[in-house]
Amino acid sequence: MYFNHLLLALSTQEKDKIQIKIMKKIYLSVILLFFVITANAKIKGVEHIIVIGMDGFGAYAYQEADIPNIKNLQSKGVLSLKGRSVLPSSSATNWASALMGTSPSMHGYTEWGSRTPEIPSAITNQYNLFPTIFSIIREQKKQSVIGAVYSWEGIGYLFEKESVNFDICTKGDDDAAVDSTIAIIKKDKPLFTFIHLDQPDGAGHKYGHGSKEYFDEIKKNDERIGRIVKTVEELGIAGKTMFLILSDHGGINKGHGGKTLNEVEIIWLLSGPKIKQNYILQNPLIIYDTAPTIAEILGLKIPQAWRGKPVVECF
Secondary structure, eight states: OHHHHHHHHSOHHHHHHHHHHHHHHHHHHHHHHHHHHHHTSOOTTOOEEEEEEETTOBGGGTTTSOOHHHHHHHHTEEEEEEEEOOSSOSHHHHHHHHHHTSOHHHHOOOSTTOSSOSSOOSOOOTTSSOOOHHHHHHHHSTTOOEEEEESSGGGGGSSOGGGOSEEEEOTTOHHHHHHHHHHHHHHHOOSEEEEEEOTTHHHHHHHOTTSHHHHHHHHHHHHHHHHHHHHHHHTTOGGGEEEEEEESOOOBTTBOOSSSHHHHEEEEEEESTTSOSSEEOOSOOBGGGHHHHHHHHHTOOOOTTOOOOOOGGGO
């Protein structure tokens, strides 16, 4: 009432000024709300994420490797050859970090073959594990089809089996892992699929990193990845699918776990809709940035205990 009387007492010019100020405030509020909403939105158009882990694929080997399928994905996405593992540069420690979005000092898996945390996890969830990307998706997208296929048994200790729709270990058989993955994609078109390939790590240990046999296994993996990509294309979902390819560590001579760059630098490649094309990432990343990046793509709330950050330079 008071405001109406005040307006009557004002001149037309003064009324216009007040109305303009009010409209500006409304406009700014709408703009602010838009940015808040879009900042928390998923990368629109992505309905499937396929993460392919190649055990022991050192970044040093990428340029020399015969990998046309992977490099085709690179042409449609972003690549880092300067990403880093956590220390020690070994398998369970780093796959745990990739899936759990944080460092060994938080999740507690500190050794090559860790099955349980050597240091108690800083927090645990309802599955009595440090929260992984699997349980985060399950909590926030309850009806989603998600799961893992892996050829190294050690992966099975690093995620919440109760939270997934499929959990397949092929016990060292990378071809069987790819066959199973393709069958699942055809049948269920999952929102999130994690596939782990045990090579070229095995060749690195047996024949040496940088050996002909090591590069032969990388080429075989490229052919396997080509089969997965072809399946996605044939299903007509390529435009809705994001691929993330990464490794856990590299190696030197016939081993890994140390602090040389050949052991620590990993490949990290993200390809799909709304991603920069044929782009080399300029900023550093670490393997535990993987889970937060997936969460960002899917518009998920990131747990406070995760220490990784979404690699927003990709978008």
